[in-house]
Amino acid sequence: MRSQILIVDDEKSFVRSMTFALGEAGFGARSAHTGEDALNALAMTPADLMLLDLRLPGMSGMDVLAETTRLYPDLPVVMISAHGDTRSAVQAVKAGATDYLTKPFALDELLHLIRSITDRTRMRDELDYHRKRTANSSGLVGSSQPMKALWQTVQRVAASSTGRILLLGESGTGKAVVARAIHQQSPRAEGAFVEINCAALPEQLIEAELFGAEKGAYTGAHQKRSGLVALAHGGTLFLDEIGELPPSLQAKFLHFLENGDYRPVGGTVSHTADVRVVAATNRALEEDVRSGRFREDLFFRLNVIELTVPPLRERGExxxxxxxxxxxxxxxxxxxxxxxxxxxxxxxxxxxxxxxxxxxxxxxxxxxxxxxxxxxxxxxxxxxxxxxxxxxxxxxxxxxxxxxxxxxxxxxxxxxxxxxxxxxxxxxxxxxxxxxxxxxxxxxxxxxx
CATH class of the missing domain: 1.10.8.60 (Helicase, Ruva Protein; domain 3)
Structure with a gap:
């Protein structure tokens, strides 16, 4: 994407020639003829660099520089001074300008300076991005007290030996992000993180998706397929919307949770998988247990460690x-x-x-x-x-x-x-x-x- 340059100068012929030259060099260029217009232009659309004349009608170039530095501290500003104003230009650099040019100047000199500044800015932005990405490698964003408490708990739970974790929280709070953070912070991080949404698959396919199926086990099963449980061996299996797990499958899943054994659909031989199971729901599973929609023994087997992800309205910071x-x-x-x-x-x-x-x-x-x-x-x-x-x-x-x-x-x-x-x-x-x-x-x- 082209870098956008804002030219601020009251000499309209100079601005026209600069706009044309920068466009030919591959930059996008806009212009303003007063300091007030320049600040309005920045408020409407950000720029990557500003060329600012020291002498302007109304607000002076120094006044515009001071306001720009206050409002947009990361915006590079190159001051343009007339011959004899070099001292003022140096003062502008001390006040926050990135560099300065003295009229008349060669076009090559201007283009070299702009490219140097925009390259430095791009490198700085990339470094900032990678620092943020490293800092937020867990995926958990936020420094509010609820998120600090959640992060501390995630680290303790991830490092523990527990194999069954239940995540509670309203829809959209980021339970999948928390599940992945638990995986990344655990000794299982080198293993697979496998996710399945129990509400997204037809009831007749969930068992095959979880445990796999032998060839010919059901219509359309033209070949043997491995299930997600097998893929997650040595890693973490995340079941989102666990409250939507069909009653017909709850007993089989409970059996798997108890000893790690499972049998593919249509199979006669049992298999074993070592997985950490993280389940999530936005439903009140206790009510589903009381109404008979969810097995009580499965609920207690899943609910070894319970974490609640706070809603956004409690995380204003x-x-x-x-x-x-x-x-x-x-x-x-x-x-x-x-x-x-x-x-x-x-x-x-x-x-x-x-x-x-x-x-x-x-x-x-x-x-x-x-x-x-x-x-x-x-x-x-x-x-x-x-x-x-x-x-x-x-x-x-x-x-x-x-x-x-x-x-x-x-x-x-x-x-x-x-x-x-x-x-x-x-x-x-x-x-x-x-x-x-x-x-x-x-x-x-x-x-x-």
Missing amino acids: DLQELLDVFIESQAREEGCRPIAIPPETLERLCAYRWPGNVRELRNLVERLTILHPGQPIRPDQLPAEFTATATAETPVDAAISLDQQLQHTERGMILQALEQSGGHKGRAAEKLGMSRHAFKRRLQRLGLT
Whole structure:
């Protein structure tokens, strides 16, 4: 992607020639003729480097440099001075400018300086990225107290000999990330980390997926296949949505947990696998046990070590860190400049309850990066539910119409039900005593889709 250069100079002929020359050299170039316009341009679209004239109408070049250094401390600034202003240019470097050029200068001199600076910046950014990647190699992002406590527990559990771990938490909190962190921090890290979502496969295929199948064991089984249990031998098997495991398979899985033995579908010979099993659910398994949907002995066999992953609304201090990670990752994925989150937009995000937790935040960053690449995100560019949150927290004025008051109350009830249901629309509908279709119609009418 081309580096973007902002040229700030009141000599329009000079700016036109510089814009053309930089474009021919493979750079993107924009221009501003006053200091105020330059700051507005940076607020709208970030730049990789700024060429700044010392003498400008209105704000001086030194004033623009001071404000730019305060607002964008990582932005390289090259000061341009007229002949005889060298002393001022040196003062500008001491005040934070990266370098300076004295008019008139050769184009080759300018291009060499720009390439040197942009190469250094790119190298610095890559080093920062690899440092962050190393620091966050566990995948667990956040320095809030709940995340510090979770990380300490993950390290203790990972190093232990326990082979059965149950992860609890609302949908979207990152239970799969925690499971992978447990694997990476354990003596089994050299082995495989194998994941299966029990809710994503048809009931008749889950057993074959887990334990494998002999040729001809069922329609379509044209050859012998190994199961995920065999693949995870010596490593970790992660079962997401364990509450969705079919009752017909729960007894067989309990047998495997007790002694490591299993038999492929259609097989006559038992096999053994040494795996650490990490199971996760956003359901209240105790209620499923009481209702008979989940075996009590299987629940207790799984629940040797229990970890609860905190919801995002209890990790407010982590929001900025998560945003930084997701914004950088998504910009790299889309091949564009990262979006920026100004303070007024961050305030709106912090006030939101995040019923979909970290997954919802990641999806939001993906959406905003695709729709507004490289731009600062205004509050009005956020989805409707963020406006709804702000509205729900505003006291209802007595002058508001009855319809508006009812809509306000209905919106609050729906948001609360979604939050309590971990973002699951079907369960939220059940809590409110309405059908799933009626619930969806209300979501659409209230702009909460």
